Amino acid sequence: MRFSISTRLTAATALLALTAPALSKDGAANAPRYGSFGVDLTSRDTAIAPGDDFWSFANGGWAKRTTIPADKAAIGYGNILTDEAEQNVRLILDDMAKNPTKYGATGKQVGDFYATWMDEAGIEAKGTEPLKPYLAKIAAVKDLTELQVLFASVGYQSPISISVIPNLADPTRYTAAVGQSGLGMPRDYYLLQGEKYDGYRKAYRAYIEKIQTLAGIPNAAAKAEAIFALETAMAKEHWSPEKSRDIAALNDPQDIAGLEAKAPEFDWALMLKTAGLDSSPKVLMANNTAIIAIGKIMVATPLDVWKDYMAYHFVSSTATFLPKAFDQASFDFYSATLSGVKTPRDRWKRGVQLTNGALGEAVGALYVARFFPPAAKAQMQELIENLRGSYQDRISKSSWMDDATRKAALVKLAAFEPRVGYPDKFLDYSSFKVVRGDMLGNAMRSAEFANALQLSRFPKPVDRSLWAMTPQTVNAYYSPLSNQITFPAAILQPPYFDPNADPAVNYGAIGAIIGHEMGHGFDDQGSQFGPTGKFENWWTPAAKAAFKERTAALAAQYDQFESLPGNKVNGKLTLGENIGDLGGLEAAYGAYQRYQAKHGKAKVINGLTGDQRFFMGWAQAWQTKLRDDAALARLRTDPHSPPLFRVNGVVRNMDAWYTAFNVKPGSKLYLAPEQRVHIW
Known part of the structure; x- marks a missing residue:
């Protein structure tokens, strides 16, 4: 987020x-x-007043x-x-892909990027090999300290977002900001009752299991249940969409000592340094009560569950760039189940x-x-x-x-x-x-x-x-x-x-x-x-x-x-x-x-x-x-x-x-x- x-x-x-x-x-x-x-x-219907x-x-x-x-x-x-x-x-991209040097160095970048995406056979041939170094990095995590390093690293899932925005008190300067994050569905879909939402939750658990299975992750069913339970616990603490519109409530600037006092479970100095933002004198602590609660969830959750959560989310978030089975699984849940879309869009689009x-x-x-x-x-x-x-x-x-x-x-x-x-x-x-x-x-x-x-x-x-x-x-x-x-x-x-x-x-x-x-x-x-x-x-x-x-x-x-x-x-x-x-x-x-x-x-x-x-x-x-x-x-x-x-x-x-x-x-x-x- x-x-x-x-x-x-x-x-x-x-x-x-x-x-x-x-x-x-x-x-x-x-x-x-x-x-x-x-x-x-x-387009009118003049029978309607x-x-x-x-x-x-x-x-x-x-x-x-x-x-x-x-x-x-x-x-x-x-x-x-x-x-x-x-x-x-x-028209522009096709020409760049076919003639990558025609538009100079930047044109070659664009052409190569688009051509690589369009090369379905090449992506299929690589299989799950591109995933291995990233999943190995997650698997190598030995403690909460190393886990939080990954939380603050580019490309990895985290229950806490770390970003940069203009300072609310002085918009001519930037400041670091942290907020709630880490869910695979909209917050309310974990919490609302009824057959419709029961169906979404069942489909999401099945999706978590399928993504792990495709990636060769063992014990996918049990891990899917644990990941879903973890996300549900976080969803209960997340601010609602309407509450997250309250700028005054979001505006809670803290220094490192203030962050540590409010949510001591997180190593804020380490995460901000990893994110390259340790020089920020203040950090906007948005969704502060959610962050405080998520800190308690972090230390109460076994390390292996967090690692499974991160591995699943890495594969899920990159499914589009992997072989067709991954891409199709992502479409089946996020587009077909959650939005009712019948078929994927053309690949070129x-x-x-x-x-x-x-x-x-x-x-x-x-x-x-x-x-x-x-x-x-x-x-x-x-x-x-x-x-x-x-x-x-x-x-x-x-x-x-x-x-x-x-x-x-x-x-x-x-x-x-x-x-x-x-x-x-x-x-x-x-x-x-x-x-x-x-x-x-x-x-x-x-x-x-x-x-x-x-x-x-x-x-x-x-x-x-x-x-x-x-x-x-x-x-x-x-x-x-x-x-x-x-x-x-x-x-x-x-x-x-x-x-x-x-x-x-x-x-x-x-x-x-x-x-x-x-x-x-x-x-x-x-x-x-x-x-x-x-x-x-x-x-x-x-x-x-x-x-x-x-x-x-x-x-x-x-x-x-x-x-x-x-x-x-x-x-x-x-x-x-x-x-x-x-x-x-x-x-x-x-x-x-x-x-x-x-x-x-x-x-x-x-x-x-x-x-x-x-x-x-x-x-x-x-x-x-x-x-x-x-x-x-x-x-x-x-x-x-x-x-x-x-x-x-x-x-x-x-x-x-x-x-x-x-x-x-x-x-x-x-x-x-x-x-x-x-x-x-």
């Missing part, structure tokens, strides 16, 4: 990708990708005619466009993902040059500034915020740093050794390279130019510790952003996503950070109380949404993302009004007003179908609400939506004006 306080759209809910401009049926390169103006009217179920009104026709592909846990605009993006990256993970910015430099139109960046900058202006208007006119807090909020808004497309400087991978034909070794060296890069930065001031995502990543994020919003090139495509589409649709889609990311600076987590990213209070008590009253009301609304029979949305877990969605769409609507004030009032198109097209753009951006198992997994762990409620849960709080679609009392989504939540 890597401890992170960044908030972002997940790939599972925002899978969109960069492609060349779409051609219309008559071959015109300047036509919107979807429909005649950016909305696909055939907008006020009863707006997501289904916008997407119901599509949902009826669409089947989730066998190799996917979900389907929607995003998945389709992601496939196209992967095709684009594949997985190779694209792996190469992006290992050498992403090297691929990204070529990706941007080949596929990212410069005009998109200019249009995004106008959108962002209109969103900033809209937030400024809304904050300035806020009825619940006092003057002191309002002034501080406007200072933070002005300090927002938007980043679009790609970083100014790409990473140098020259020290990463890629060996053609050594897949497991390449994967381990990739992890070691990333760790060494982080350690080289640790003593220096935080580099604000670094990106946490590659240009070809279909995602976006806000970092509260730097007060930056980042939009990689690959998200700037339809249905989120189409330079040829109606502005109303663009403001309802990418505009609302920009607003969403900016909104994270003012959600229940981000609002605890100041304009420079420092964890600090800039609220008066009265403003904080008013804010909490509104956010509690929003959480209560989402608590009522039933995503699957008997399974409701967790309003506290999803609160930050719901605030981002609500504030983002409201700010985007204001930004759209600013656009119309400058460019002229929108005309009616295909019977839809500009405001109606704005809200349709938002709804169709979240056009998604999920398998039940995948939906359940996300419900338990994902801080984002299901797509249905990202649409319906937001629009019912917006006065403009009621006017646009003439929604009246008696409609299923109707809320009386005094019940509607307005935060930003």
Whole structure:
């Protein structure tokens, strides 16, 4: 586990990708990708009233005619466009693999890495031989001291994560952080009762046994029971996903003496030295009560069980790089059982993902040059500034915020740093050794390279130019510790952003996503950070109380949404993302009004007003179908609400939506004006 306080759209809910401009049926390169103006009217189900179920009104026709592909846990605009993006990256990788010297030293690294993954016969021929030195290292552990050395070593499982983040008290400097880790399933899957979860637990024990058996580890069944019991004991101590969102609770900086006083079972000096972080004057002790309890579990558990646990997890975490039987076992449990996926993805698609993970910015430099139109960046900058202006208007006119807090909020808004497309400087991978034909070794060296890069930065001031995502990543994020919003090139495509589409649709889609990311600076987590990213209070008590009253009301609304029979949305877990969605769409609507004030009032198109097209753009951006198992997994762990409620849960709080679609009392989504939540 890597401890992170960044908030972002997940790939599972925002899978969109960069492609060349779409051609219309008559071959015109300047036509919107979807429909005649950016909305696909055939996706609607006009038998459903907008006020009863707006997501289904916008997407119901599509949902009826669409089947989730066998190799996917979900389907929607995003998945389709992601496939196209992967095709684009594949063009680059195939050429590099066939002509490894054509692109210089870095091109050879990329080509060799991808070609090694694609060489299934070569991986099969090596069998379990690549595992042996790593398993031997685990087997050689003689005591808890040596065990903890492996806990802190790159590539090995640990019940405690050790990582590097900007210091909450001074985000210009880095600090070490430790947190809970070490489970093979989501925490709740060990703990919740019911036939469904009993089935997951049974399948997981069988998977632990199978992975060990494939690796030639003896007594696999008995060891699987002991490993499962150990993980269950840790799961009982882990913080829940919603509790792990509490920044104030996570913020427990300690020096070595403080760590030793709280959790004396761990040799903190040894582990931090092994991790290369012993120079950190303070260590952020996140999930502190869980770490304290895990220390007691560590000394109460026989050493051999810990060694079996580490051997199993090493094989499981590297199964993708091993012969097909390992890879299939991992798919059968993690994809088929936990997410309901029927068949594995094509190997080349997985190779694209792996190469992006290992050498992403090297691929990204070529990706941007080949596929990212410069005009998109200019249009995004106008959108962002209109969103900033809209937030400024809304904050300035806020009825619940006092003057002191309002002034501080406007200072933070002005300090927002938007980043679009790609970083100014790409990473140098020259020290990463890629060996053609050594897949497991390449994967381990990739992890070691990333760790060494982080350690080289640790003593220096935080580099604000670094990106946490590659240009070809279909995602976006806000970092509260730097007060930056980042939009990689690959998200700037339809249905989120189409330079040829109606502005109303663009403001309802990418505009609302920009607003969403900016909104994270003012959600229940981000609002605890100041304009420079420092964890600090800039609220008066009265403003904080008013804010909490509104956010509690929003959480209560989402608590009522039933995503699957008997399974409701967790309003506290999803609160930050719901605030981002609500504030983002409201700010985007204001930004759209600013656009119309400058460019002229929108005309009616295909019977839809500009405001109606704005809200349709938002709804169709979240056009998604999920398998039940995948939906359940996300419900338990994902801080984002299901797509249905990202649409319906937001629009019912917006006065403009009621006017646009003439929604009246008696409609299923109707809320009386005094019940509607307005935060930003």
